[in-house]
Amino acid sequence: xxxxxxxxxxxxxxxxxxxxxxxxxxxxxxxxxxxxxxxxxxxxxxxxxxxxxxxxxxxxxxxxxxxxxxxxxxxxxxxxxxxxxxxxxxxxxxxxxxxxxxxxxxxxxxxxxxxxxxxxxxxxxxxxxxxxxxxxxxxxxxxxxxxxxxxxxxxxxxxxxxxxxxxxxxxxxxxxxxxxxxxxxxxxxxxxxxxxxxxxxxxxxxxxxxxxxxxxxxxxxxxxxxxxxxxxxxxxxxxxxxxxxxxxxxxxxxxxxxxxxxxxxxxxxxxxxxxxxxxxxxxxxxxxxxxxxxxxxxxxxxxxxxxxxxxxxxxxxxxxx
Amino acid sequence: xxxxxxxxxxxxxxxxxxxxxxxxxxxxxxxxxxxxxxxxxxxxxxxxxxxxxxxxxxxxxxxxxxxxxxxxxxxxxxxxxxxxxxxxxxxxxxxxxxxxxxxxxxxxxxxxxxxxxxxxxxxxxxxxxxxxxxxxxxxxxxxxxxxxxxxxxxxxxxxxxxxxxxxxxxxxxxxxxxxxxxxxxxxxxxxxxxxxxxxxxxxxxxxxxxxxxxxxxxxxxxxxxxxxxxxxxxxxxxxxxxxxxxxxxxxxxxxxxxxxxxxxxxxxxxxxxxxxxx
Numbered sequence: 001x002x003x004x005x006x007x008x009x010x011x012x013x014x015x016x017x018x019x020x021x022x023x024x025x026x027x028x029x030x031x032x033x034x035x036x037x038x039x040x041x042x043x044x045x046x047x048x049x050x051x052x053x054x055x056x057x058x059x060x061x062x063x064x065x066x067x068x069x070x071x072x073x074x075x076x077x078x079x080x081x082x083x084x085x086x087x088x089x090x091x092x093x094x095x096x097x098x099x100x101x102x103x104x105x106x107x108x109x110x111x112x113x114x115x116x117x118x119x120x121x122x123x124x125x126x127x128x129x130x131x132x133x134x135x136x137x138x139x140x141x142x143x144x145x146x147x148x149x150x151x152x153x154x155x156x157x158x159x160x161x162x163x164x165x166x167x168x169x170x171x172x173x174x175x176x177x178x179x180x181x182x183x184x185x186x187x188x189x190x191x192x193x194x195x196x197x198x199x200x201x202x203x204x205x206x207x208x209x210x211x212x213x214x215x216x217x218x219x220x221x222x223x224x225x226x227x228x229x230x231x232x233x234x235x236x237x238x239x240x241x242x243x244x245x246x247x248x249x250x251x252x253x254x255x256x257x258x259x260x261x262x263x264x265x266x267x268x269x270x271x272x273x274x275x276x277x278x279x280x281x282x283x284x285x286x287x288x289x290x291x292x293x294x295x296x297x298x299x300x301x302x303x304x305x306x307x308x309x310x311x312x313x314x315x316x317x318x319x320x321x
Numbered sequence: 322x323x324x325x326x327x328x329x330x331x332x333x334x335x336x337x338x339x340x341x342x343x344x345x346x347x348x349x350x351x352x353x354x355x356x357x358x359x360x361x362x363x364x365x366x367x368x369x370x371x372x373x374x375x376x377x378x379x380x381x382x383x384x385x386x387x388x389x390x391x392x393x394x395x396x397x398x399x400x401x402x403x404x405x406x407x408x409x410x411x412x413x414x415x416x417x418x419x420x421x422x423x424x425x426x427x428x429x430x431x432x433x434x435x436x437x438x439x440x441x442x443x444x445x446x447x448x449x450x451x452x453x454x455x456x457x458x459x460x461x462x463x464x465x466x467x468x469x470x471x472x473x474x475x476x477x478x479x480x481x482x483x484x485x486x487x488x489x490x491x492x493x494x495x496x497x498x499x500x501x502x503x504x505x506x507x508x509x510x511x512x513x514x515x516x517x518x519x520x521x522x523x524x525x526x527x528x529x530x531x532x533x534x535x536x537x538x539x540x541x542x543x544x545x546x547x548x549x550x551x552x553x554x555x556x557x558x559x560x561x562x563x564x565x566x567x568x569x570x571x572x573x574x575x576x577x578x579x580x581x582x583x584x585x586x587x588x589x590x591x592x593x594x595x596x597x598x599x
Contacts, residue, residue, distance in 0.1 A: 048333065049332055049336075049337065073564075074561075074595075075560070080381045083383065083553060085559070085561060090560050233383050264322055283383060286554035286556075287376065287385050289424060289554075291322055298323070
């Protein structure tokens with residue numbers, strides 16, 4: 001039995017003896033549970049059910065320089081253990097977001113990670129500059145998985161130089177920790193991650209949705225208006241775990257926000273063992289509005305029952321066969 | 322993910338809750354299923370036009386299914402549905418006493434009128450929230466008439482709850498197998514000519530809602546429409562269920578789940594939808 005194989009000798013701990021706090025590249029999180037961008041809006045909707053400032057951090061829906069109304073409907077289609085979506089980055093634009101959403105998040109004392117999206121390097125830099133000026137965000141997540149209109153609609157995160165160019169531009173505008181949100185739809189995610197880190201990223205958010213498509217066999221139409229959409233949910237979890245593991249193996253000191261199909265406490269443990277420092281809930285939170293709060297308590301109980309004093313002890317703890 | 326026990330409720334003092342309801346009855350009436358669930362807190366907060374998200378206990382199904390609340394009396398809510406997919410088949414299979422995981426009530430309810438005669442227009446099982454509304458109006462002594470339509474006699478919903486609250490019910494079928502032959506909008510002119518209708522409420526398929534809204538506008542009446550759109554969360558966080566709504570000269574994509582499902586007909590930019598005139 002390896003050092004971190006649980007189940008051989010288990011001495012349970014009282015729940016309050018478990019240390020859930022983690023340091024996410026300079027962001028002090030009370031626990032490792034956070035939200036996947038685009039799956040939690042900016043928090044107020046779920047705050048109708050419970051105090052969202054209990055989250056270790058809240059990663060908000062991506063913000064762009066100008067307001068965007070997004071794509072026509074249908075925007076969503078459920079697939080076996082998954083969901084396809086194409087929203088088109090609908091958001092109020094950075095200025096209104098700062099005035100309304102960020103003001104609310106600050107008032108509620110939420111550890112906020114702003115997600116930045118853009119069509120050009122300039123957009124990313126300008127949004128970042130305005131966030132830096134406004135203050136009140138703990139970190140920024142740079143959503144590199146949007147189409148880059150300056151480069152023929154390619155996705156920034158599919159190219160190491162494009163990703164690095166964006167990361168360098170935003171690094172120049174802020175002193176906050178920066179997380180690059182990457183897609184798994186690439187040949188070598190480690191190379192993209194490395195380029196982002198070299199350009200100034202503090203850490204990485206892994207993974208964005210996988211590009212997918214579904215067609216109605218009767219009408220012949222794509223199930224969603226945009227033809228292609230991002231696949232999320234339990235269906236993609238093994239892909240996400242593999243990506244987190246590969247990147248953590250390559251850059252063991254770098255903080256990773258792991259996400260993709262997290263629904264149960266065991267899924268949180270799986271991401272932490274793969275190498276995540278923080279774990280984000282996404283699609284499962286659509287069906288379970290209390291999921292974030294539940295996972296914080298369940299994680300504490302799960303670790304206490306198995307005698308794990310600090311959640312960080314399990315980070316990267318994959319035992320060899 | 323915590324599983325609640327039967328009767329357990331969590332949430333705040335006001336607004337939506339998560340509740341583990343208990344099935345009172347599952348009954349097929351004609352083409353549609355009527356599911357009654359005991360959920361006292363959720364029921365006591367429910368208003369006509371609001372909806373409930375029901376968890377589907379099927380492997381591979383990850384999202385809840387939204388249903389308009391058809392009644393919310395004495396601690397029991399009722400939903401009406403057509404069994405046509407994984408989720409609705411699973412709900413039709415429920416037995417009395419089974420637990421059902423609910424989130425609700427969700428969304429903006431119909432704004433009830435100050436007075437005047439209300440015309441309620443429903444298509445298929447879209448009649449569900451209108452029965453709830455008719456009951457509320459009747460309790461306040463407010464007059465209402467209704468038009469209910471379906472493709473054919475067999476697709477007409479149970480209208481007992483609606484009939485109890487309205488002075489007149491006109492039935493339409495596309496094929497003329499019962500009532501007036503044609504669409505609900507074909508029956509509207511006669512009702513509007515005979516009576517002093519003050520406002521219109523509707524629920525049903527989107528093409529029907531577009532037509533009802535247009536007919537109401539032509540008659541100079543406001544219409545409140547309870548819309549539907551593919552919805553992942555029902556609570557306002559996924560941004561999938563948007564409806565184009567006019568805001569001055571602009572069109573904004575508003576969430577059916579939290580800004581709706583009830584919208585003023587005149588505000589909906591149908592030309593920007595897949596149901597509107599192209």
